[in-house]
Each structure stands twice: as C-alpha cells, then as structure tokens.
Amino acid sequence: MYIVVAGAGKVGYHLTKELLAQGHEVVLIEKDNERALEVGEELGSVVIPHAADEGRWLIEAGVERADVVVAATGDDEDNLIICQLSELLSLRKGRRKPRTIARVNHPKNEMVLKRLGVDATVNTTSVMLPMIEEELSAHPAVHLMTLRRAGIELMEFIISAQCPASGRTVASLNLPGSVSLPLIVRGDETFGPSPETVLEAEDTIIALLPIDQEELVRTRLIGESV
Amino acid sequence: MNVVIMGSGRVGGTLATRLSTLGHNVTIIDVTPGSFEKYLDSEFKGRTILGDGIDEDVLRSAGIQRADAFVAAAHGDNHNLMAAQIAKVTFGVKRVVARVNDAVRADIYGEIGLVTVSPSRIVAAAFEDALLDETRHEQDVAAAISERLLK
Numbered sequence: 001m002y003i004v005v006a007g008a009g010k011v012g013y014h015l016t017k018e019l020l021a022q023g024h025e026v027v028l029i030e031k032d033n034e035r036a037l038e039v040g041e042e043l044g045s046v047v048i049p050h051a052a053d054e055g056r057w058l059i060e061a062g063v064e065r066a067d068v069v070v071a072a073t074g075d076d077e078d079n080l081i082i083c084q085l086s087e088l089l090s091l092r093k094g095r096r097k098p099r100t101i102a103r104v105n106h107p108k109n110e111m112v113l114k115r116l117g118v119d120a121t122v123n124t125t126s127v128m129l130p131m132i133e134e135e136l137s138a139h140p141a142v143h144l145m146t147l148r149r150a151g152i153e154l155m156e157f158i159i160s161a162q163c164p165a166s167g168r169t170v171a172s173l174n175l176p177g178s179v180s181l182p183l184i185v186r187g188d189e190t191f192g193p194s195p196e197t198v199l200e201a202e203d204t205i206i207a208l209l210p211i212d213q214e215e216l217v218r219t220r221l222i223g224e225s226v
Numbered sequence: 227m228n229v230v231i232m233g234s235g236r237v238g239g240t241l242a243t244r245l246s247t248l249g250h251n252v253t254i255i256d257v258t259p260g261s262f263e264k265y266l267d268s269e270f271k272g273r274t275i276l277g278d279g280i281d282e283d284v285l286r287s288a289g290i291q292r293a294d295a296f297v298a299a300a301h302g303d304n305h306n307l308m309a310a311q312i313a314k315v316t317f318g319v320k321r322v323v324a325r326v327n328d329a330v331r332a333d334i335y336g337e338i339g340l341v342t343v344s345p346s347r348i349v350a351a352a353f354e355d356a357l358l359d360e361t362r363h364e365q366d367v368a369a370a371i372s373e374r375l376l377k
C-alpha cells in the first residue's frame with residue numbers, strides 16, 4: 001500500500017517505521033526542519049521537511065495516488081485539514097479518494113472530525129480510558145473525588161468474601177459519626193444502607209469520609225491499609 | 227441579524243464593533259483573556275464569550291443555534307476552517323465566512339462552498355493598487371468580510 005503520514009512526533013515516527021518494516025511504501029511529512037532531519041537520517045529519503053497542511057507538499061508527497069493518509073500531528077485542527085485537503089486534492093485530479101485517518105488529541109473532537117468527513121479517528125485518551133477503568137475496578141479501594149477545602153473525600157470500596165466487613169451489619173463496623181456510607185451497589189440494585197444492613201461480598205460501597213479517617217475506614221471495610 | 231464572531235483580534239474586533247454599530251446582535255468569542263478589552267471599541271454593544279470556537283459547547287453558549295451568520299476570524303487558518311465547518315455542518319448556520327491566509331487553502335475550500343476571505347491576497351492587491359496608482363479604492367479586511375456577510 002502507499003501511505004502518507006503527516007507529523008513525525010512519537011506517533012507518526014514509530015508508525016512510519018513499523019509500516020516500512022511491513023513492506024509498505026511510506027512518505028512522512030514533518031514541518032519542523034530539525035525533527036525532519038533527525039528522523040530522515042534514520043528513515044532515509046521518505047521524509048519531506050515541510051508542513052502537510054500546505055497543499056503543495058501533499059501533492060509532492062503523491063497524496064493523489066495514496067491508499068491511506070494518516071494525520072498524526074499534535075493539533076486536531078491541523079489533522080482535520082490535512083485529511084480534507086488530501087481528499088479534495090485527489091478528487092481534483094480525478095483520482096479516488098484515499099482513506100483518511102486522524103489522530104485526535106482532544107476527546108471532544110472525535111465526533112467533530114468524523115462528522116466533517118474523516119474516515120477514522122484514533123484517540124489516545126479513549127483507547128487508554130477503558131484500560132485504566134478496568135485496572136481501577138479491580139482495586140478494592142478507589143478515590144473518586146476529594147473536596148480538599150472541606151477535608152472530605154469520596155471513596156469506593158469493593159467488598160470481597162475475605163474482607164472483615166463481609167457478612168457484618170453496618171452498625172457493627174463501629175465507624176465514627178463523621179463517616180457516612182450513602183450508597184451500596186449490589187448487583188443491579190442501588191440503595192442507601194440502614195445500620196442493620198448486612199454487607200455482602202461483591203458489594204460496592206460508596207463512602208464519604210474525612211481525609212484523616214481513611215486509614216481507619218480502609219481497615220474496617222477491606223482490612224487493608226494504604 | 228444574529229452574528230457570532232470567533233477571534234477578537236484586530237480584524238475580528240473591528241468587524242464586531244462595526245456590525246454592532248450597524249445594529250446587529252453580535253457575540254464575539256476568544257480564547258485569550260484580555261483580548262476583548264484590547265480590540266473591542268467602547269461602541270460595541272454585543273456579548274463576549276471566553277473560550278475556543280472549535281468547542282461545540284462554547285459555540286452553543288455563544289448562541290450559534292440562533293445565529294444567522296458566523297465569522298471565523300482567528301489566527302490559524304486550520305482553526306478557522308474547522309470552526310467554520312462546525313458552524314455550517316453541525317449547526318446549519320446559513321452564512322459562514324472564514325479568514326484563510328493561505329491562498330491555496332482559501333481556493334480549495336471556496337470550491338466546496340465555504341466563503342473564505344484571504345487577508346494576504348487582499349493586502350497584496352491593495353499594495354498593487356497603491357503602487358500602480360489606480361483609482362480602485364482600497365479595502366480593509368474587515369470591510370471585505372462585512373460586505374460579504376451583508377450581501
């Protein structure tokens with residue numbers, strides 16, 4: 001395949017290297033002269049040291065015969081224009097339009113770019129977020145929010161069968177009056193516990209507590225300190 | 227006419243004041259605090275919104291849904307082209323004009339129906355007139371944009 005990559009930052013550079021290794025024909029466009037030279041030394045003549053959002057350099061890169069254009073700069077608006085220009089320049093020459101892929105840096109712009117005709121978007125934040133969330137949800141104690149001025153934090157605890165709180169009533173935990181447990185999520189059900197509520201394994205407990213009580217609450221609920 | 231302008235620099239600020247004086251309902255958006263005080267005239271009667279014009283939420287709070295016209299007059303060509311297309315495609319604003327310095331981009335986007343004003347081209351033409359001493363009177367960029375909007 002013939003691929004044009006715009007932007008030789010970490011993303012564009014590694015992508016180009018990888019695509020070349022796979023046997024594709026690749027041209028990389030980078031507007032920063034110094035960076036272009038640096039990358040060019042390693043990758044050879046495939047680097048064009050100019051701005052990809054200026055039509056003439058896209059033409060120079062042979063965009064009208066490209067199968068794919070990847071706009072991988074750190075600016076979403078530049079990536080949008082690079083994709084659109086590639087498409088318009090190809091159509092002007094009577095060629096079929098290349099498939100356009102844009103890197104999105106600000107998650108809010110993902111939908112905008114798609115709506116404005118970019119074929120595919122890659123957003124690092126939305127790739128990483130589910131992974132992070134998954135990591136977090138495996139952890140028994142998660143800080144949800146800190147109200148620093150009030151000295152209060154909102155935390156989530158996941159109870160397992162081994163936890164000291166499992167099988168006990170809320171009242172028997174003997175939590176200080178300044179700690180409240182406003183919410184318990186059990187399966188599909190969400191409810192506010194009473195002192196008689198018995199905590200079960202797999203329960204998710206939302207706790208509102210003074211920051212200096214965190215150690216105590218952790219110990220009583222999940223038997224684990226920081 | 228309800229007009230939303232992105233970019234309160236010399237061009238956007240002058241245009242905003244001009245349209246406001248003509249009795250239009252103008253909202254001007256800029257990301258830089260202090261730009262309104264710097265470039266808007268005291269005769270400006272419209273609203274100012276601090277934020278980025280490519281952010282749909284910022285555009286909404288500027289009243290883009292009720293706007294008859296949108297002008298992208300900020301600095302970066304790509305920024306202006308993106309904001310102009312959001313106004314046109316997402317919010318269906320009837321009259322959209324973008325300031326695009328690069329003549330190549332101005333032409334290409336002109337071909338697909340976006341109205342563009344290219345200051346570099348206008349200024350070059352004004353210089354040419356001045357040099358060749360012709361009678362065609364010189365236009366400044368703000369006048370060119372307001373003319374296109376009001377046409």
